Amino acid sequence: MKVGYLGPKATFTNIAVNNMFPKEEAIAFLTIPNCLDAVLEEKVDVALVPVENTLEGSVNITLDYLIHEVNLPIKGEITVPIKQHLMIHPIHMEHFDKMEVVYSHSHAIAQCHKYLHSEWNGIRCENTTSTAAAAQFIKEHPEVMGAAIGNELTAKEYGLTIIKRNIHDYDNNHTRFLILANKRIEFHSPSCDLQGYKTTMMVTLPADRFGALHQVLSAFAWRKLNLVRIESRPTKTGLGNYYFIIDLDRKIDDVLIPGAIAELEAVGCKVQVLGSYPAYAIND
């Protein structure tokens, strides 16, 4: 089986793939749309892309592309802890305290802001297009007295030495990834734990929209269907027009969820189930 993921190599998405699909062939794509299109074009069997991060919120391009461009069911999700490490070229091990500059993606630098400020006295930071690009630069420029911020896999992939582990400011930073495919997917991953099941649906409200949102939530509330997430995204037809993406914390059943959907449709909503799937997390 071929697994497409948002590259480049050694990103957190790559870590998600290695844990969920340890024995499959992993193929990196440069953008999220490229990765999703690759499933439709049958270049890969499965796509794995980020959908939400604790600090940044939703990955809008993933939601928008699933809503507007491709019809691709969600088959699973995997949550990965975001742990950042400081790494250098091995030849600088003896004098790593002489570092003058830190390279990484702007998000990774932001995630380590307090550490860099307190431990490295606000050292100069340079943005790169990815954490992998930072590691590659350090590897290829041993003459630069610089460090990169990246994950464990980045250090391994580019042969760098980690001089300080877990330099991220927030300990509870995680990213959720969606696994999308047109075929049945079996999960056998010893390094991931099943956390439960989710059902994700997209709801479009009728014209008198926001009393309608209350009505939508009522249909779930009286059935004690528990929403774990609600996110609005623009329909792109005008300011003030939204879709809602709703996650329930259970598998789709034969009675309650179909009953809620039937009621919502009867009051003028459009409802599309995007998937009903197991939710995994990497065991620590």
Next chain:
Amino acid sequence: MKVGYLGPKATFTNIAVNNMFPKEEAIAFLTIPNCLDAVLEEKVDVALVPVENTLEGSVNITLDYLIHEVNLPIKGEITVPIKQHLMIHPIHMEHFDKMEVVYSHSHAIAQCHKYLHSEWNGIRCENTTSTAAAAQFIKEHPEVMGAAIGNELTAKEYGLTIIKRNIHDYDNNHTRFLILANKRIEFHSPSCDLQGYKTTMMVTLPADRFGALHQVLSAFAWRKLNLVRIESRPTKTGLGNYYFIIDLDRKIDDVLIPGAIAELEAVGCKVQVLGSYPAYAIND
């Protein structure tokens, strides 16, 4: 009065400033946080920053910075139509059909995708950091057979000639901007129409969160307080923890909105009113 805005010069934010504050001194800032900080540091009296676009959705950095970093009340909003034009160096007017490349910000290029595809046969496109940067490049490189995509003000500011107006694919594309200040602001703008009033609040739910969201909407619904927008943003404390930003389509009053807020607080929500303010739009 000094008005800080998200620069560079000649962006749509600049157009919003010119319309709302035609007689005031406008000062460009390179980032949204810089612009908001400038009000706190009293470098400017007012900040004007984008908060929502029809196609892209919320401007997360604006919401997050208002929630997590600065306490700055919303004093008004202005909605601007996003109209993109194709412009060239005036010396190429005689042979503009020989264009080989189009420069602009990736969003502007995306907004004109269908036009460029059908009228220019999928001409090569190059991304720049802003539409203004594209116009500056065209101005300074008359030897390049290229065009820029940008707005009316960009063409004027950089002395370029518009060869085709309104090349954007979606006619109803608008951006909403917030006007933030610690002092009272008077609006006298002949080119803008008052559309109504809004009240924006941030609501944090108690622990059993999503039945609670239904409860929150009930407090508004039975009072017939009309929500025109609800947006979830992460609290940054863990996946699944959100704030909700809620816009009502009216001015804050003495009875209904305070009553709803008191009830929400009584059931364990935290509520903060971010502003109650007039909403303007540029008259077409």
